[in-house]
Amino acid sequence: MSPNVRITPHPSFDVLAATTAARLITRLLDVQSERGEATVVLTGGSVGIATLREVAASPARLAVDWGKVNFWFGDDRFVATDSPDRNAGQAAEALLDHIPVDPARVHVMAASDTVANLDEAVANYAAELAAAARSEWENDDESPETAPPVPRFDVLLLGLGPDAHIASLFPELAGIRTKGVPVVAVRNSPKPPPLRVSLTLETINSAQEIWIVAAGADKAAAVGLGLAGASELQVPASGARGIHKTLWLVDEAAAAKVPSALMRREH
Template identity: 35%
Template sequence: MAAGRRVCVFPSPRELGPALARLVAEEAAAATAGGGRFTLGLSGGSLVQILARDLPAAAAAAAPSRWLLALCDERLVPAEHPESSGGAYAAQLLPRLPGPGPALLRVAPALPPAAAAADYEQQLRQAFPGQDVPVFDLLLLGLGPDGHTCSLFPGHPALQETEKLVVAVTDSPKPPPQRVTLTLPVLNAARAVAVVATGQAKGPVLKRILEGEEDEPLPAARVRPRSGRLLWLLDEAAAQGLSIPLERQDGS
């Protein structure tokens, strides 16, 4: 197993969710212990439902008012659209967290893609003053069956970006086509990254990422925090084809 990487396997998403919530709460408590803030990057998809279900109870003692939430990527659709990650978190998670709740940086979906990316990058720079690249306490990422994470897709030029914090994607192979996404320099600057993958359909790509040594690594395989921790949270269905050492968890 790669140095600094842990691969934890849960019986099902039902057990994985509380463990993910505890991870968030523990990282938040550590970051805010001295009166500081906790910075958390959120991805969309199934993570919204998992966090909305399991995080509120775990977060009660972790000072949510001192959290800064940001989106790891966003589809350029109105907030009320079902594909809007920011809209989903605002509707499903934030109202359930103990008040006063955290701040959430939002992408401006009405702007053209390049302008939306520039605007979001400016928000990040203002939120992380003095840092050339924002250092998040924790990033929560998902995984697509093609190996994409955030809106970084295989073979896309965005994978080569080294200067910008946020880039526009106008040709996403997965609808909707217009998006903005954090870049690899931001992902790899984080203090901790957790990648969540569940379901049998994720098995083949997980094997490529966690066991393979490919000349052109898939986007999720390029997530390698320089000085932070990398945690993979899987269910049994997703992990069943892996032959690497795994940490079996019961979720309790």
């Protein structure tokens, strides 16, 4: 296992969510002290949303300058704005509606009732990412002439499916194979709903830190394979690698098939 990849098991789902929330608050504070602002990519799923609820409930959240946090999403379902399937809506209910965010810094993927089609949703998000990247590089005195296609992501959160999918990149499907673009349209998701917008693996791996959060015995095989060096085409989670750090934050049940020598325990 790469030295910048670490797995940390937690005794329960609740402890995992609370500890990940505390870790996220601390990381945002550290980045803001260094750079003035911070950027996080949010995920859906049971642990991802529970983590956001824990952030909202934590007294330590008051130390973060939420008006200088940029929020992006790793993926979303291409359904109507008011659909309960939307990651953006779940994140708003869990956290974003409860903290003083700058609405201009909250970047949601288009819903099906706001654009003509899925391709337009993908193009719009890619353009938003590119505009944010250009703005960052224009403010950097040492910037090159050509800005990257995406801005800096300080922390990128990922859920994990029992089939080891991350974001909406599923085993063997076109999304996990897509290169050269920051965002991909997913039309045949094996997990409903079938239409989705997702960051590509290249974009995911541009993050400074990637945190994969997973809970439950049904995730144990995916966690084990993801850490065993399996092909990213069959096990998309195995291809997630942050520039500086990749954390697998799991509960004991999800860590059941990981050799104990690889694990760093938190109490």
